[in-house]
Amino acid sequence: MKKPEYHIVFTVVLLGVLTFLALMGFIHTPYDPDAMNGLEKFAAPDLHHIFGTDHFGRDVFSRVCKGLGTTFFVAVTTVMIGALGGTVIGALTGYFGGILDEIIMRFNDVVASFPSVLLAMVFISILGPGKYNVIFALGIIFIPSYARMVRSEFIKQKNFDYVKSAKLMKAGSFRIMFLHIFPNTTSVFMSSLAIGFNNAVLAEAGMSYLGIGVQPPDASLGRMLSESQAYLFTAPWFAIFPGIVIILMILGFSMLGDILQQKNGGI
């Protein structure tokens, strides 16, 4: 590591700033993100409202912070559900194979052949909109892609001699799966977590934009984009700042995924 790795520094700083903003959204924002103020509608960015105000006179910066927090929360929990479920299913089907593997993987193919937002809409039409239903729907929908990834890693790994060696020592199947094999999949797994996180951010933003995601008064970045589109020309800051934050978030996590893959590929 002679040369300073600028892309790593950049990624860390970017994600650090975003995390800081999201934490601000949870803990303390300069203005109450939901407080309306009829006198200050569509105020352009200035020293008081650095991102300006929206159609209800709410401070866009405070709402971006809060929305970022919501989007973060939805993305993290969604990825957790998807990764956890996917790991268990992928490990079992990949390691044991057989008829159960066939059935589950064909089912996976069916689920994977629909666009995820479309499937999420089906879920939401049954469950009703709202933050937690979005998390549930997206989490379930992300399971197949993780399952497929973990499964193929397990199929690759299970034929290595170190697994035979563990079997010879009569290590139990679960010990072999989760203690011996799973740690070998982390490089692929970690980078797919980052990609999954991005997909979750986009899916949440998309669903909120369509009005089937996070419901008002909850702020979310996608929701803000949807509300702002009618005022795109009169109050561009209302759309631009949430949009930029989404872009930066996706950029940051894509770069994180790349870095994780590179670092682990080096072994």
Next chain:
Amino acid sequence: MGNLLEVKSLSITFEGNQAREKVVRNVSFSVMEGEILGIAGESGSGKTLTALAIAGLLNRHGAVSLEGEILFQGKNLLTCKREELRRYQGNDISMVFQEPMSSLNPVMKIGRQIEESIKIHGTLSKKERKEKAIWAMECVELENPEKIYHRYPHELSGGMRQRVMIAASLISNPRLMIADEPTTALDVSIQHQILKLFQKINRENHTAILFISHDLSLIYHLCGRALVMYEGSLIEEGNTKEIFYHPRHSYTKNLIACIPTYEKKV
């Protein structure tokens, strides 16, 4: 000395979709307590499958069918209960694989891998396990065992990795160690060190060793008795010198002819 392992008419068949392929045919032999028995034969002759069958690594219910008997200390490993297998395989029977690269888990520290079998089978405390691991590493002449204990496989050379593998299979004090082409992936100079190591283990711990190699000259150096396999069948069995100087089968003659000439003068 009695028989430690007795293989009686072992046949191994792969059940394909249409074809049934018998890859090991009616093989019988025995390993005595404390001896080093060699199995020679070109690649594809069924040596590895025989070894895996003894180690219990051919799935009993898979696409493989096993016939015959594998008696270890008089118990048939092909029919006895799971709990009894646990006692023998991985404990009394251990195995060293060909590729020191893939037979160690790349993301697990050396120490933990060496301890794994006593961790699964035993009741030792963490400290006692480490002591045993260090002992095993000293047995296989790894320098700085304390340091290597905390290393990962990719930080070690091929020869060191194979020593780690041998330490891991030694730690449970096995009665029988199966070594399947343990030196094939190594340089010639390191090959000889590893052969010496097997001799030492055999001498000091009275561990019987089933040494498998396609290289008859290694078997000549290491083993008192040897078998030769050809296309799944045993075609020769006996004293190594006997086989080497008076091969009965023309295939064995060819195998000997494959050895570089300077080795034959030894």
